[in-house]
Amino acid sequence: MDPESVRLYPRQVVVVAAHYLLSLVLVALTTGILYVLRSSINPAVVALLYLLPVGLITSLWGLGPGILAALAAFLAFNYFFIEPYYTLFVHQPQDILALFVFLGIAVLINQLLGRTRRSLEQATSREQEAIRLYELSTMLAGLNNEQAIVQILAARSLEAFQADRIIVFLEARPGKEAIQVNYPEKDGLPDYKADLLVPMQTARGLLGEIRLWRKARPFAPTEDRLLRTFASQGALAIERAQLAQAETRARVLEESDRLKSSLLSSVSHELRTPLATIKAGVSSLRTGEMDWDSGSRSELLSAIEEETDHLNQLVSNLLNMSRIEAGALKPERNWNVLAEIVLGVVNRISKRSSSHEIRTEVSEDLPLVPVDYIQMEQVFTNLISNSIKYSPDNTPIQILAWPSQSQEILVQVKNQGPPVPESDLERIFEKFHRITAADRITGAGLGLSICKGIIEAHGGRIWAENLPDGFAFNFSLPLIWEGASPRIELHE
Amino acid sequence: MSSNPHVLVIDDEPQILRALRTILTAKHFRVSVASRGEEGLALAAAESPDVIILDLSMPDMDGVEVCSRLREWTQVPIVVLSVRDSERDKVMALDAGADDYLTKPFGIEELLARIRVALRHSTQTMGSKKAVVTAGSLIIDLVQHIVTRDEVEVKLTATEFKLLAYLAANAGRVLTHRAILAAVWDPADVDRVEYLRVYIRQLRKKLENDPEHPRFILNEPGIGYRFIVEE
8 A cells, every 4th residue: 555545535434444453463463472482372272262363353343354364364374383384284173163263253342342342332322312212301391481391301302412503383273373493593594405304393292393404414213212201301391381381370360350349449439439429419519409508518629639649649640550560651751850749739738738838859950851741740648648648738849859979869758747667668658558547547558659650660770768857758869861961951 | 690600520530529519619710520531521512611620540541542532622621639649640631632631639728829830821823822921020022021029120032032931921831840941942852851950950050049949940740840920
């Protein structure tokens, strides 16, 4: 072989050729050693010793080199150790037997080794399968998101089968769109048929399928089986996720049912109170039997009007509550002057109720705030109404606002009401939570939870605190909206 | 009495129609009512009312659509009725040509005030525009660009005057943020409410006795502003 042609041979052929060559070298080496010892060893023992290289070669390099070694060993044995020496003439038929023994040993050892090697390979690949399955099921455990399950299934299968490409497809169900995950994420799908396709099936029906493409080698039956196991693992995980989702939905429904019934009982009481006043007022005015003097007449009428406003506010609180519940409360933000909002609310409330003096210390020169005007009006209305309800008559209510260092504005509504137990400071923002007995103070217990809903929808926080001289609601509002402050030059 | 103003009420609530018909008749208006959008459009064409009161939420036709259909052929003043929390609808109706709005539930004085403004404005658009607007102690000369308060001239920047002039020329009417921004700034700036906030604040500081309790330039929460002339 000239060096040029060697380079053309694939590496594997060179290795095999080397094995054959080495077999011959090993037999020659054995022959050399035995030849030196020829005078002191019986030919039968020599034949026995030749089994060593034959066995060794077969076990190291396989049947081919083994047979070559057996032949070479027989020839060498015959030539050097059987009389007449240095001829290949076999004059006793029993010497031929050595050849068959050598060949037989080579074949036998090869068989034995092959079987061991195959069962080792099987054991290794079963172990691999088990590891992969274990990894897959660990990764899928606890996942309740179908998209994530499909993604993990696709990624693990692609890796486990060393495939070029995989598509995991989950069929659409009522209320859910179909999911398709496609690795590696290149543009376009292959236009030829998948090399391996298995369905994802559960007892309740077909969920989807896994498709694999691999150019390098065809899929073995064991791989088909493994992919089916993968598919059923995935299908189980998806089914479990669907069940968990159904359970969560059921729990949410139950919870919202419970809320609705407590809302109804609380609200129907609240709605009937002003209605009773209105009905009583109107029916008294209608009966011709009594002759109302103008003073009591206007007293009745203003009671009716106040209760109508009260009803109206109750209804808008209910509406906002249901929006917050449904996650549909989306502030329609605009840059606003906080002082304008506060003063508007304060003017309106002062007209209705004069039991408390409301002092606003909100500067017109504060930065503009990105808020929903109507929703912020609702926040201030509810906080001030709450302060009026819970603080003694003829005490002041203060509204303060100042910018904080972290691009926020802080607002405080302060009253001289009694302190709230520390453990209740957070709970007062929950629905229907009321600290005092329901009969004494009117209201559906919705006002503060609506404030919380609105402030949080604006990206702010709301909290309550006891002060040395009273009680305060605090909230923060971000001054940055869509990553910006208002672009404007204040003075021309 | 045929000289009495004629009001057309379009609302799908029979109770509202009943109440408004009774009250407005008692206040010496001639009243027609329609309970559906199409019917209202037909009546508007047949009877040429002086004012239309239009509910925004009707089952057969969106109130905003009724507005724009009316504006295709008539400039009759339109006052829209709608519930709170639907500021977007009100703004859409106003931008579609409505003149004013009222939030349900409303007091009857408010409704009458809106009808009065609408009637006055419609006679105004027929006649010539006012050159001078007087609001309390404020005198705004739209032609000479002079503003005096208690007979002392108030220095306004060009933009401030443009804004005040636009508000004053439409005194009594509600003006949406978008309408003001488009008229005073540029149609490209209709979403920059922050300009408006800042300039209104400056105008109030220069014109109002108590800028925190404005008398002339009023907020219409979530909608826009209204310039008030009467005391």
